[in-house]
Amino acid sequence: MxxxxxxxxxxxxxxxxxxxxxxxxxxxxxxxxxxxxxxxxxxxxxxxxxxxxxxxxxxxxxxxxxxxxxxxxxxxxxDISQLLTEREKEIQAKIVYNINLLRRSRQIRAMYQDAQSMINQYRLEDCPGVYRINTQNKSNLISDPAVRLCAREWIEMVPFVFSSGLFPREEIEKGGEHYNLGFGIEEEYASYLKVAENEYVKYHPARLCVYTVLPSSSDVALTTARLSGALEYMQRHNLKLIDNAFSMLINFHKQADTYRNLHRVWLPVEY
CATH class of the missing domain: 1.10.1660.10 (Multidrug-efflux Transporter Regulator; Chain: A; Domain 2)
Known part of the structure; x- marks a missing residue:
């Protein structure tokens, strides 16, 4: 024909x-x-x-x-049915990923909107449970190969992973300068991402905190000393710092030759 x-x-x-x-x-x-x-x-x-x-x-x-x-x-x-069965597993995994991705996008948007009114302001709220890994002592990368391997694995999990600072309680109380930088993952995504506490990954539970948002830049870093305003807030409200503080980087941009950042910061407290 x-x-x-x-x-x-x-x-x-x-x-x-x-x-x-x-x-x-x-x-x-x-x-x-x-x-x-x-x-x-x-x-x-x-x-x-x-x-x-x-x-x-x-x-x-x-x-x-x-x-x-x-x-x-x-x-x-x-056997197309067998091929499709395998594809359906992959499609289902993508659906789960996209559901989590959508939820994370909405969270980041809400965080950013809230942060605009909280710069250098303070309030009490429960922090999210967070898993963290330290990759830097101040500006110096930690040389341990296991830490670097873990960091590379975590970076592959963005946007569920965020840059995070850790501010030791004793440094805050004495007005010291020591702090650590690394990465964090909120507890609600830990199971999905198969993240658990180990020698390098530490868990920070959800609990009552003094919460604030602090700006920083490549000229003015977010150091432990920058948390003095939170200490003054604690004194006024008869609150006691009970553990290390940590931060979540939510905005980062370059203006001319200066890097400017915005951090959500939580300091665990009790009455």
Missing amino acids: QYKKYKIGAMARLLGMSTEGLRYYEESGIITPKKQEDSKYRYYDVWDIHILVRARAYRRLGFSLQDVYAIINSQEDI
């Missing part, structure tokens, strides 16, 4: 594709347009349309081009 032939431009318009997209499938061996002997043109027919629709369906389901080629050009029946 003779089928009507279509040039590449007409075929592309019919399918809503670019000519480059058609060539992409052709070069992958998924479609094989006929070449007319007396011209340089390639011609497609209705079978190519149906092959492309099926190929694009498989691609939308997440199959690689190699998989699509194997399915369409197989000389034997392939």
